[in-house]
Amino acid sequence: MIDRRMLFASGAALAALIGWRGLAPRAEAGERAAKTFEVTKTPEEWRKLLSKAQYHVLREEGTEAPGSSPLLNEHRKGTFACAGCGLPLFASETKFESGTGWPSFYQPLDNAVGESRDSTFGMTRTEIHCRRCGGHLGHVFEDGPKPTGLRYCMNGLSLAFVPAPASAT
Numbered sequence: 072m073i074d075r076r077m078l079f080a081s082g083a084a085l086a087a088l089i090g091w092r093g094l095a096p097r098a099e100a101g102e103r104a105a106k107t108f109e110v111t112k113t114p115e116e117w118r119k120l121l122s123k124a125q126y127h128v129l130r131e132e133g134t135e136a137p138g139s140s141p142l143l144n145e146h147r148k149g150t151f152a153c154a155g156c157g158l159p160l161f162a163s164e165t166k167f168e169s170g171t172g173w174p175s176f177y178q179p180l181d182n183a184v185g186e187s188r189d190s191t192f193g194m195t196r197t198e199i200h201c202r203r204c205g206g207h208l209g210h211v212f213e214d215g216p217k218p219t220g221l222r223y224c225m226n227g228l229s230l231a232f233v234p235a236p237a238s239a240t
Contacts, residue, residue: 106185110156110204121155128228129155129206132198137172140227148235151176154228156204160184161223163235169215169222174230176223177215184208184223199223 112120117130127133142151151161151174160183161176169175182202189198189210199208208229215222 108205125154125228128226132207135226135228142174142227142230142232145232150233151230152233153201153206154231155206158201158203167216171224173224174227177219177221
């Protein structure tokens with residue numbers, strides 16, 4: 072049986088495969104662009120800092136192909152930070168296996184993310200971005216596990232994993 076997650080993942084995969092910008096997730100025109108962020112860079116500065124794929128996701132609000140992120144299999148203790156500015160975003164304890172093909176979390180760290188309305192793909196969704204640099208991270212859905220019931224479905228390209236320090240013995 073095909074559920075909503077599988078249907079959405081298939082559509083996003085198709086968009087990523089054919090590279091049609093018209094299908095890539097975008098926040099409402101001007102909503103996020105009108106916000107001021109602590110970390111700002113020119114497009115040229117971002118391109119020097121990020122890979123081409125990271126730039127597409129973080130700065131152009133693209134979507135990586137489902138199942139392509141090595142962070143899907145990252146299960147160590149640590150923190151998932153913004154790949155653009157290094158702001159800690161999610162604790163590893165909040166990561167869960169959603170079956171969607173993208174790293175998923177049920178809760179961000181305090182004061183880590185911002186939200187914008189996204190009405191692409193014929194539906195209204197909540198886009199999640201880094202509150203410090205405005206980088207596009209993914210979307211949040213109301214079909215996650217307890218205790219929040221939320222699923223922060225994040226692009227692995229927008230994240231950098233920082234392992235917890237080894238405990239002293």
